[in-house]
Amino acid sequence: MKRRNKNRWIGLMMLAGFMVAPFFPAQAAEPGQKVLKIGDLNPLTGPAAAWGMNTLKYLQLAAQLTNSKGGITVAGQNYTVEIVGVDDKDTVEGGRAAAEKLIYRDKAKFLVGSFRPAPVSGWAPLATKEKIMAAIGGPSISPGPKTPYLFQCAASLAERAEALVKLMNKTLGAKRALFLCSDDLDGKLDYEYALKNKERWGLEITDLKMVPKGATDLYPFLTEPLKKNPDWIYCKLAIGTTALVVKQARELGYKGYITSPTSMPGKIADWQKIAGMEASQGFIAICDPLTDEGLSPLGKEALAIAQKTLWPEGWVGTDRNYNTQFWILKEALEVANTFDPDKLVEVLYKHTFTRHEASFPLKFGGEKTYGIPNHTTLPVSFSKMAGSSVQFLGSEYVTSP
């Protein structure tokens, strides 16, 4: 009995130890030490995981390439870069929890991500409070005066939508669109922006359907709207659901364009198996041209490595903006030569950055539109599916006055 009690106490103490240990993590890097941690917040599980995991892989590639060339030097101290990826679960609570872990436990100096509005709204206030510089690489909530340390390094939701409308109108003569948007914050923001600007864009919205998250049978959302024969379908849904829109719209006899203001799926072959090879032809989404023409030497090297290591089975290499945030933070640190967030912000406002993914330079602006110049104005490039690859259609600049 005594021995059993003793064993029980030992077991309980071990259990208590395991429960308490996470609150006392090993000492993480402090400024001045040799590892610079950059936290990546993106969905690593769930319907948006494909995008999130790609972003993490691209960032890790950029970090490895940087480390292979000697890392980053700030104020005379050399740092190797470590990307710490945490799942933001594509939710407000998940974004907040992920940011807390990165900032307080992992001691990340900078944050990258998320590309969707909900998690950003969860972590942005915390990052602002702790003066942690953050770079968003996707079409999530745009920075404003309340988030002075948040920088948007890719086209916003609004810019992607506007660029797509411009492309469809100018290049393809398509003016009447059916809007299919996810029934969440993302989808609502998209639709509201389109409603507000449709006259300026010369767009007629024939119908809007808000599609519940996770919906797979889209016939109820397509049947009636397709009778109005829109020129194109604007599909602001998760990538898998978009594949089902393509499949089911074609089954219903729809012959017009089907588009998405999000990135072209990287593993096109897998996506086409869901949508159907024939049905997917002509599908239009964001995708840079697949050549390395105009890229910086570093950009060419990054692309070559990515093609060999990240996508050996043939990723199309869509939307190379996935690691823009990293290159911007790196260059800002090297120019500012300090970790002081306010000095970094000054550099970000004034500097013209080398964009390693494309041939045009990058500056921050957007003060008239957003009240704060933390926003890049970038062209948005689109391609269409052709066979089992893509064909570049064109880029549209959207002015953010």
Added chain:
Amino acid sequence: MLEQVLINSLVLSGTYILIASGLTLIFGILRVINFAHGALYMVGAYLVYTFLSLMGVNYFLSTVMAIIATAMIGMAIEAGILHPLVDKPLLAGLGAILGVAFIIEGGARMIWGEENVAIQSPFSGVLHFLGATVSWERIAAVVLSAIIVMGLYYWIWNTKQGYIIRAVAENRQVASLQGVNERRIRLLVMAVASGVAAAAGAIMGPLFYVNPYMGGPAVFKGLLIIAIGGMGSINGSVLAGLIVGFVEGIGYSYWGPLTEIASFILVILIFVLRPHGLLGVPYEFH
């Protein structure tokens, strides 16, 4: 246009009925709300994908293999988790089966990854019928679902084995006294219900896509339908599945986001008027 909407609704109903029928069978006999049913539906779909797309086995043989494999998983769950918890507090069984569901989902993520995958359907093309368009895939889904549900119903109500199963459901102690091996019956029921879940995955997988998260929404919807129809009643599941499928099919076509509100108002009304469901009877957890 209305014809298209009605046909859409019928396909949606077929999906729901097939998932709910396995769930209601388990509840009716084992008196367990099988939260792992959605996970088994997902595993069935993934097994078909594995056999078909990765091993080159044809779709129909892949489906049979997936049904057998999933049935065995179901039997393992019954033998290892549910049977030991018979006569224990209700929450113990519910908690355990929920844990099983999460383990299966996590295992699927580790084995097959996060991304959506496709099951290539053996049916292709569309049929134009009464002013509507429907793919042969969907027609096959409705027909196969109907065959399975009718087969299940026939087995329960028109065979000796079904008679024994109903006896165990009604009073397992008395059935045991009559010489019925209750343990064997429980294993059989769990095997059949898991096989039905896998069949649902095999049938629905080609229409949409397969990912580790597809089980959750399926089991939630299935539970709602069996509650509306009457726990343990296959007829009730069929009726409830038709009601929910048509409300959603017509609602999403014409009312948009109000459909979800309308669906839940309908559910509340049904429970207020018929607390045990449309065709349900009062039950006890043994």
